[in-house]
Amino acid sequence: MAYCLVVSVCHDATEFGPGAVLADLPPSSDEHGTRARAIHATVSCIARYGVAKTTVDDIARTAGLSRATLYRSFPGGRDELFSATLSAEVARYFARLQSRLESVSDAGIEEILVVGLSASSELLCEHEALAWLVANEPEVVVTHLAFDGLQVVMDTVARRFAPLLSPLLGEVQARRVVEWLTRLVVSYAGCRSEDLDASRLYPIDEELARRLVHQFVMPGIHVLQGATRS
Amino acid sequence: MVADVRTRVLEGAFRCVSEKGLAATSLEDAAQAAGVSRATLYRYFPGGRDELVGAVITYETLRFFQELADAVSGAEDLESLLVEGIFAAHRAIEGHELLRRLLETEPERLLVQLSLQSSNLVFLVAGFFEARFAGHRLADGMQPAEAADYVARLALSFINSPGTWDLDDPEQIRELVRSEFLAGLLPGDHNQ
Numbered sequence: 508m509a510y511c512l513v514v515s516v517c518h519d520a521t522e523f524g525p526g527a528v529l530a531d532l533p534p535s536s537d538e539h540g541t542r543a544r545a546i547h548a549t550v551s552c553i554a555r556y557g558v559a560k561t562t563v564d565d566i567a568r569t570a571g572l573s574r575a576t577l578y579r580s581f582p583g584g585r586d587e588l589f590s591a592t593l594s595a596e597v598a599r600y601f602a603r604l605q606s607r608l609e610s611v612s613d614a615g616i617e618e619i620l621v622v623g624l625s626a627s628s629e630l631l632c633e634h635e636a637l638a639w640l641v642a643n644e645p646e647v648v649v650t651h652l653a654f655d656g657l658q659v660v661m662d663t664v665a666r667r668f669a670p671l672l673s674p675l676l677g678e679v680q681a682r683r684v685v686e687w688l689t690r691l692v693v694s695y696a697g698c699r700s701e702d703l704d705a706s707r708l709y710p711i712d713e714e715l716a717r718r719l720v721h722q723f724v725m726p727g728i729h730v731l732q733g734a735t736r737s
Numbered sequence: 738m739v740a741d742v743r744t745r746v747l748e749g750a751f752r753c754v755s756e757k758g759l760a761a762t763s764l765e766d767a768a769q770a771a772g773v774s775r776a777t778l779y780r781y782f783p784g785g786r787d788e789l790v791g792a793v794i795t796y797e798t799l800r801f802f803q804e805l806a807d808a809v810s811g812a813e814d815l816e817s818l819l820v821e822g823i824f825a826a827h828r829a830i831e832g833h834e835l836l837r838r839l840l841e842t843e844p845e846r847l848l849v850q851l852s853l854q855s856s857n858l859v860f861l862v863a864g865f866f867e868a869r870f871a872g873h874r875l876a877d878g879m880q881p882a883e884a885a886d887y888v889a890r891l892a893l894s895f896i897n898s899p900g901t902w903d904l905d906d907p908e909q910i911r912e913l914v915r916s917e918f919l920a921g922l923l924p925g926d927h928n929q
Contacts, residue, residue, distance in 0.1 A: 645852060646846070646848075647845075650844050654840055655898075661898070683902075683917075690895075694893070699856070705853045722879065722921045723920070723921035734916070
């Protein structure tokens with residue numbers, strides 16, 4: 508099944524990742540709690556069975572909720588649940604990336620870009636459900652990695668993170684730079700040249716990020732700034 | 738002789754895919770279009786239909802990049818090579834009928850095949866650039882292999898997805914090439 512990336516702030520974002528235990532989650536007596544449990548359970552099921560094979564019953568059982576409760580929160584059924592889960596996971600990813608960036612916000616643009624590049628890549632590649640899908644159900648993921656799907660991903664990431672850079676670079680260049688880094692994350696995630704295994708994700712570690720930013724991105728930014736000024 | 742039959746099969750299969758799409762192209766269709774028997778086809782593609790479909794996509798991809806390489810063979814320097822290459826590639830991708838149709842009708846099937854070949858593609862395109870960078874003066878500490886890998890990845894990304902750049906505008910492409918592609922590759926005195 509195909510579903511679209513939602514370009515919006517998602518009210519379902521929770522700090523509870525796959526490692527959280529059900530007991531840590533908000534009680535299901537309130538709406539927010541129910542949604543959080545359901546979304547957490549959906550991610551957990553996808554990491555084990557994939558998208559096509561995960562049923563509403565699987566999710567209900569894992570969440571410790573009745574089908575009725577689930578359908579009350581997600582009247583659109585399975586499609587709505589999956590769509591909400593995607594939005595929530597994107598929002599959670601962005602929140603984690605944001606907090607990594609906050610730790611270097613005073614450090615100057617090169618350091619911000621190094622952390623941005625390496626953290627965004629590492630957080631992506633370590634996502635269990637995503638890694639399972641890449642290995643076992645790639646058709647769910649690939650449509651977001653090229654052509655129009657990649658446009659949407661770059662747009663989504665740029666809307667969220669270009670504002671962090673625009674005080675330093677101006678709006679146009681900030682957007683271009685965020686897109687540029689997104690391209691690198693996606694390209695390297697898809698393959699290392701030496702390794703032909705298409706079924707796993709390859710992160711850009713700090714050393715490579717530092718090399719890419721220092722050697723290619725910073726000189727490029729100087730040219731972009733120079734071209735704007737002239 | 739062997740190469741001829743294999744090519745005939747691939748071109749026949751390509752015609753089938755153009756008419757019916759990926760999912761609906763059977764081994765029988767491809768064999769018939771190529772004028773060979775099923776047995777012959779299995780000899781060249783023992784993995785059957787899936788292997789054949791993958792091979793057709795590879796074949797067309799290689800043809801696409803060969804045409805692109807030919808189109809830029811006269812470029813006088815690295816900047817022109819990249820500017821002309823990106824311009825031509827963008828147009829060719831936008832105008833590729835079968836690609837557009839498959840992206841509309843069978844995007845998952847097509848993109849899974851393409852993603853299986855992504856490291857081969859990076860390798861192929863990087864090889865092309867590495868040959869062009871050899872003997873060219875590069876920035877301090879920059880090796881042709883590293884430069885080629887970087888340029889190949891970025892080029893492949895831009896070819897299918899332009900982002901906020903207008904790749905129909907040669908001036909924008911020039912600005913893009915000078916900044917994101919070449920600023921780190923060329924020696925420090927280049928942009929004076």
